[in-house]
Amino acid sequence: MGRVTLFEVTFGIVFMLGMFRSNSANATDTGSGLAIAGEQLDGESLIRMGQKMNSTLLKLLGQSFVNFERKINEKICKIDPCDQWSPWSNCSAKVKNEFGFRSRSRVCWLEQQNACNRTGKQTVENENNFCEGEKCPPSYTSYNSANTCLKLVGVSLNHSAAENFCTQDGGHLFNTDTEEKWNASVTILLSNKVTTAWIDGTRTSVSAKWVFLNGKDPVANGVTSKWDSGEPSNGATELCRAIVKPSGTYYWYDRGCSSTYSFICEV
């Protein structure tokens, strides 16, 4: 490498100042015969300049910038060896005035030698915090004890059309898979004087297991059975679950899926 002359040092400094100035003004410095508008002041571009101008000094300065940047980048990866956080999950509390949890996670490479190239052993970090549920959407009522938002739809539809209807609200047919949810379903049906309504729950044959699109099997989840005596009656086509009040009390009934009833949507 040739010796750096005083002229080159002076020129280099003047040149760099010129670059700073024209960068910040986002202008074109035509005075030196070089168009550098908008160009990033980084080591690579100094090296390119140096090559273009055959300037040892610029190449030297450029190379030291490149090395400097590499060191800074390595420091940054070691200080923050993790990818970005995932978005927060939805709050476990659904209705306003209820508090729940939400969580997010990210992947980290905690072994120093892997921090920059993101290879090798990964560690997943989780973070949780409190959150408040949001208000129920318009036309839905909040049932705080069941932590849910419900709507009784008075239109009579068959079971699958009812599920589709709820889906259009971003919801689903209500699954009464906790005692609180069962109570909420009784409350909403009583207050609307509805005696039969679809809820979540279908089976492919009378001997098959009940399947729920949302939540769990209520009894498996600890809900005491709400089947009326003699129910499910297991009629060959009675493959969908409803809530029915034959006299004073609401119960689960199996009913033919193409029958049309009101239904309860949950969001």
Ligand SMILES: *[C@@H]1O[C@H](CO)[C@@H](O)[C@H](O)[C@H]1NC(C)=O
């Ligand atoms: C660059 O400079 C060196 C020495 O100063 C010279 O030998 C070489 O020919 C020059 N190259 C160009 C492309 O001008």
Ligand SMILES: *[C@@H]1O[C@H](CO)[C@@H](O)[C@H](O)[C@H]1NC(C)=O
């Ligand atoms: C979170 O809520 C939004 C809006 O209600 C919904 O579209 C999305 O599917 C939910 N995400 C999860 C993971 O439940």
Ligand SMILES: *[C@@H]1O[C@H](CO)[C@@H](O)[C@H](O)[C@H]1NC(C)=O
């Ligand atoms: C990642 O970097 C480390 C040290 O910096 C090195 O030993 C390892 O081989 C690199 N792995 C890959 C896949 O480049």
Ligand SMILES: *[C@@H]1O[C@H](CO)[C@@H](O)[C@H](O)[C@H]1NC(C)=O
């Ligand atoms: C459900 O309602 C019944 C009758 O009103 C009540 O006795 C019971 O405590 C309620 N259960 C829950 C979990 O709220």
Ligand SMILES: *[C@@H]1O[C@H](CO)[C@@H](O)[C@H](O)[C@H]1NC(C)=O
């Ligand atoms: C349910 O209703 C929809 C819309 O009216 C209809 O297309 C579908 O065939 C019905 N399904 C059953 C099982 O009755």
